[in-house]
Amino acid sequence: MKKDVIIIGAGASGLMCAIEAGGRGRSVLVIDHTERIGKKVLISGGGRCNFTNRDIRPENYISRNPHFCKSAFSRFTPDNFIAMLERHGIKYYEKEAGQLFCAEGSGEIIEMLQEECSKAAVEICLSCRIEDVKRDSLFSLSTNLGTFQSESLVVATGGLSYPKVGATEIGYRIAREFGLKVNSLKPALVPFTLNPQDLKIVMELSGVSINASVSCKGKEFRGDILFTHRGLSGPAVLQISSYWNAGEEIVINLLPGMDAYEFFLTRRQGRMEMRNLLSEFLPKRLAHIWCDLYIKSKPANQYSDKELGVIARQIHNWTIIPAGTEGYNTAEVTLGGVDTNELSSKTMEAKKVPGLYFTGEVVDVTGQLGGYNLHWAWASGFVAGHYV
Numbered sequence: 001m002k003k004d005v006i007i008i009g010a011g012a013s014g015l016m017c018a019i020e021a022g023g024r025g026r027s028v029l030v031i032d033h034t035e036r037i038g039k040k041v042l043i044s045g046g047g048r049c050n051f052t053n054r055d056i057r058p059e060n061y062i063s064r065n066p067h068f069c070k071s072a073f074s075r076f077t078p079d080n081f082i083a084m085l086e087r088h089g090i091k092y093y094e095k096e097a098g099q100l101f102c103a104e105g106s107g108e109i110i111e112m113l114q115e116e117c118s119k120a121a122v123e124i125c126l127s128c129r130i131e132d133v134k135r136d137s138l139f140s141l142s143t144n145l146g147t148f149q150s151e152s153l154v155v156a157t158g159g160l161s162y163p164k165v166g167a168t169e170i171g172y173r174i175a176r177e178f179g180l181k182v183n184s185l186k187p188a189l190v191p192f193t194l195n196p197q198d199l200k201i202v203m204e205l206s207g208v209s210i211n212a213s214v215s216c217k218g219k220e221f222r223g224d225i226l227f228t229h230r231g232l233s234g235p236a237v238l239q240i241s242s243y244w245n246a247g248e249e250i251v252i253n254l255l256p257g258m259d260a261y262e263f264f265l266t267r268r269q270g271r272m273e274m275r276n277l278l279s280e281f282l283p284k285r286l287a288h289i290w291c292d293l294y295i296k297s298k299p300a301n302q303y304s305d306k307e308l309g310v311i312a313r314q315i316h317n318w319t320i321i322p323a324g325t326e327g328y329n330t331a332e333v334t335l336g337g338v339d340t341n342e343l344s345s346k347t348m349e350a351k352k353v354p355g356l357y358f359t360g361e362v363v364d365v366t367g368q369l370g371g372y373n374l375h376w377a378w379a380s381g382f383v384a385g386h387y388v
């Protein structure tokens with residue numbers, strides 16, 4: 001079978017690219033090895049799909065070239081995606097800080113993408129396993145369902161995270177086979193695991209969630225932190241994990257936005273025990289365990305100013321060196337990927353392989369938590385769809 005365009009990956013980016021290319025009258029075939037489209041989109045945002053963010057900026061992305069994403073974002077904005085949702089009557093709501101979610105669940109987005117693909121006469125071939133990709137005058141894909149040829153080939157195969165919904169390394173492999181550089185990969189937006197000593201403490205707090213700030217090498221995120229039986233999770237922890245490297249420390253500020261020392265001074269004449277004082281701001285279990293671990297809890301009026309200063313500093317700077325992360329099984333994204341220097345930021349085409357395009361998470365552009373990764377997938381797929 002011969003098509004103008006073959007897209008590998010029926011995920012967020014591949015489907016958006018297919019819709020745009022099909023809408024231009026190009027004959028498009030989308031290939032996926034799983035049995036249904038958009039599996040990761042379906043589970044995204046806890047099943048409600050945080051599909052974009054009202055405030056998309058390059059600063060919300062990690063890439064060796066922080067400017068690379070600008071071109072796609074200038075041509076495909078959150079309003080463009082919202083307009084598509086509204087055309088399909090899909091209701092959405094803003095959760096926090098610009099994060100937009102589907103009111104009725106992510107299944108509606110999959111239906112929308114499916115309908116748009118049908119309208120653009122896009123053919124979708126599922127349960128199709130690729131055995132080989134070659135390029136002569138055309139791209140040629142050998143698969144378990146036969147050989148497919150095309151003028152343009154789009155690799156929209158996503159990252160390595162969540163292999164259980166179909167993630168594979170094929171996109172990176174194709175890039176390398178065509179001589180493109182792939183920057184080192186690692187799981188990001190991922191919970192931390194802890195060494196046995198820290199884990200013993202954290203396990204006792206399993207299920208406790210607090211609003212705190214977490215920092216690493218000068219990068220700081222405020223949000224919920226969740227203590228789990230494996231370590232640390234929650235939005236603020238996931239965010240900082242993208243900036244963390246093995247062996248580095250993270251610093252948790254248990255009382256962000258207040259000065260613990262000033263607070264202690266206002267209560268220093270009283271007889272309330274420190275663990276109970278802290279329980280006024282922290283979950284009781286956390287306040288008690290933390291005091292047992294790090295300080296001798298006694299009535300407030302028995303501390304010297306110096307001791308109170310030390311306790312305040314500890315409260316604001318709880319330092320932990322994570323043992324590692326939970327890895328690709330639970331990471332939301334893969335950091336790194338096809339080096340942006342290899343691609344045109346305007347078209348997503350490989351500079352040294354005309355007709356070969358890379359879009360979405362497989363590219364070295366990784367968003368923070370909050371709808372940024374899906375927006376990159378839509379935007380990069382959309383712009384490629386104009387040129388394939």
Ligand SMILES: Cc1cc2nc3c(=O)[nH]c(=O)nc-3n(C[C@H](O)[C@H](O)[C@H](O)COP(=O)(O)OP(=O)(O)OC[C@H]3O[C@@H](n4cnc5c(N)ncnc54)[C@H](O)[C@@H]3O)c2cc1C
Pocket residue numbers: 008009010011012013014031032033034037038039040041043044045046049050051052128129130156157158159161162165166167168169170331332333359360361362370371372373374375377
């Ligand atoms: C649990 C979870 C929750 C998330 N929640 C959000 C969220 O709320 N908001 C947000 O912005 N981001 C979220 N993300 C990240 C976001 O889903 C991805 O960044 C985004 O889907 C990437 O789009 P993509 O098109 O590049 O890849 P994908 O959507 O992953 O699509 C890649 C496609 O390629 C196919 N494929 C892979 N290998 C092969 C192969 N060998 N042969 C054929 N096909 C192949 C896959 O089956 C898949 O269909 C979440 C991720 C996870 C894991």
